[in-house]
Amino acid sequence: MEIARRNFLTGAAAMGGLAAFGLAGCAPKGAQADAGEALAETGREASATATEGGEVTPEPTPDITIDVDVVVIGGGASGLCAAISAAQNGAKVILFEKQAQLGGNGMMPEGLFAVNSPKQAELGIESPRKIDIIANEFQFNNFRITYDYWSNYIDGSGESVAWLLDLGVVIERVESMFGSPEVFHYGEGGHCEQMIETLIAATDTLGIDVHLNTPAIRLKQEDGAVVGAYAESPEGIILANAKAVILTSGGFSGDTEKVRELVGYDTTYMQTPPNPANVGDGMRMAFEMGAASAPAACLTASRSVGDVRGTDLFVISAGQPFLWLNELGHRYVWEDLGTQSMTLVVRANMAQKKAFSIFDGEEFERLCNEGAPLKRYRTLAHTPLTNLADEIEQALEAPEIEGAKLAYRADTIEELAEQMGIDAEEAVKSVERYNELCEKGVDEDFGKAAEYLIPVKTPPFYGFRETLECQTSLGGIDIDPFNHVVDAEGAVIPGLWAGGSDASKLTMESYNIEVPGSLLGYCVYSGRTMGKAAAEYAKA
Structure with missing residues (x-):
């Protein structure tokens, strides 16, 4: 997608990008959000800037x-x-x-x-x-x-x-x-x-x-x-x-x-x-x-709601060995996709209206004591997540962000699904089918590697909302x-x-x-x- 210069120049401040982050000083003194629009459209040399009312303002007067x-x-x-x-x-x-x-x-x-x-x-x-x-x-x-x-x-x-x-x-x-x-x-x-x-x-x-x-x-x-x-x-x-x-x-x-x-x-x-x-x-x-x-792109990461960078919660965000469900309560991709490319995980999660990682109480204990099987950022595989228990409790008590929470916990899959706002009946079916495949040791539906097929059976059950982080544009x-x-x-x-x-x-x-x-x-x-x-x- 090619960027329309008119839209970019008029929107950079108006959409909150400058002011929302305390960066309004990045625009010239006296200039408005559409400062460069006239330049971009008319091709005039950039010796002046047009204000919102069409008035031409000279270049800034330097103090130094x-x-x-x-x-x-x-x-x-x-x-x-x-x-x-x-x-x-x-x-x-x-x-x-x-x-x-x-x-x-x-x-x-x-x-x-x-x-x-x-x-x-x-x-x-x-x-x-x-x-x-x-x-x-x-x-x-x-x-x-x-x-x-x-x-x-x-x-x-x-x-x-x-x-x-x-x-x-x-x-x-x-x-x-x-x-x-x-x-x-x-x-x-x-x-x-x-x-x-x-x-x-x-x-x-x-x-x-x-x-x-x-x-x-x-x-x-x-x-x-x-x-x-x-x-x-x-x-x-x-x-x-x-x-x-x-x-x-x-x-x-x-x-x-x-x-x-x-x-x-x-x-x-x-x-x-x-x-x-x-x-x-x-x-x-x-x-x-x-x-x-x-054209522009983004270097994106899939992660849970809330700022969890550098925490044990980040290690389990979009990681393994978990079950992934979408808003329909359905599996939507082989969950070990991240062993190929975390970029592809982002794409798969973005294709859903909602995406969640699901695991049970037994896996929670294993994470705390043994760690996850995959390296995530700077945390090596099989490194005990000693802070995970405290971080989950804090996350459970944290308020919603734009209608979504970081973590959910319940004693049944039905209750967990209802908390997360996904189809509870379908979620139960998906978990039952997933557990069958885990017992077989073969993922007949998606082809997930057997080493990551861990059943979801032991309460309490945990759910983590996966979302998008644009780490940098390209x-x-x-x-x-x-x-x-x-x-x-x-x-x-x-x-x-x-x-x-x-x-x-x-x-x-x-x-x-x-x-x-x-x-x-x-x-x-x-x-x-x-x-x-x-x-x-x-x-x-």
Whole structure:
């Protein structure tokens, strides 16, 4: 689905994305929600902004003016890599970050994708062929992706890891995930905090001018080229005159209405994303400069109602060995689908009006004492969930969120189904049939693996509502295969690059876990290559 720039520009603030998260300062002073609409529709150079009444307002009047070579907007993984790379290549760099700290969503992942990396060579791991990786993505995305974007990324991925290692980033190990080749590079301790901390330290070592709590509010354009950016700091409006600007502002996943509008997800029960500050700032500013829109997708997770990240409840969300029922009280997919791809689990659950994980008292005791058979995020398989009992009690007492609760418990399946608002008679039939299959040790209906066929017989019975979390958006700003921002005719807008979550043309459906770590890997790759290109452009 191609994004309509009119809808995006008029809706970014009006739909609550900016104001709801305390980010109204991300719009220029005096500008309204449709600030860029006239620009997008008329193609005027972005030297002025139209207010709601049609009055033309000049660009912000700066309180501070700074001259640099490269402006980087956004201090997540991609922005940090862009700023460091530009500085390494001789550019004077300023980085604007709207939040109080650097790192963004880069603190979340466990690792990144790469092939032909020094770490793989060290471990004697043979990388898969490029065409096999791309073929997997072609099939996953129904052949709606373009070869060149993946080809450039894969070719540069090993060099990106080498670059990170030179900076002092620790890559702990390289493994397969969900049956993928051995391409997933784990950070130190199985997560990427050390990587982000190392990148942050490098910004200081390289003398990059970092401004926190300073959202960029618009770009500056002269003769069709982008030549700087305005940002709103605690000290006033900053104008950074530059020869190149790099957009890495984190996408739009923090605006649930935009996720619904642009990606098509039912956001009724969508959870607050990991970084609600990501509300499409980069897209808005790029569109004001005449950038074209590109189809967008989301990296989604299926999880229970409520913020359970980092808890034992998260481990059992959409996990195994549970029975899954929908609003009809029916099974709807083989529940061990997550052993193939958690992305596919999300799709299966999204196709239902309601989706629940069901298990019994005996399985509850096993979870507490032995853990779950599948790894979930940073919790390893067969790790006792020692906090689960207390967390479930708290969840049972928690109020409903938009008509849904996190957890339900009852002494009978009928009562549990009634609490969850699903067809009780059909739920009883489904549980009885499922228990029969568990006794046989063969799932004749869906083909679920025997090791996950655990009967639901012993009261009390538990139910968990599964819903959607959009962890980050993918794409929105149109780019060429080298991350130059382009207009509707495909012509490069001079001086403007976009990458990371702001501009990724790697997917048209959703995140493919069979190429694990591809988003973080792309953030590093796009940031590193954009920084170098912007520095060279500034010198020229």
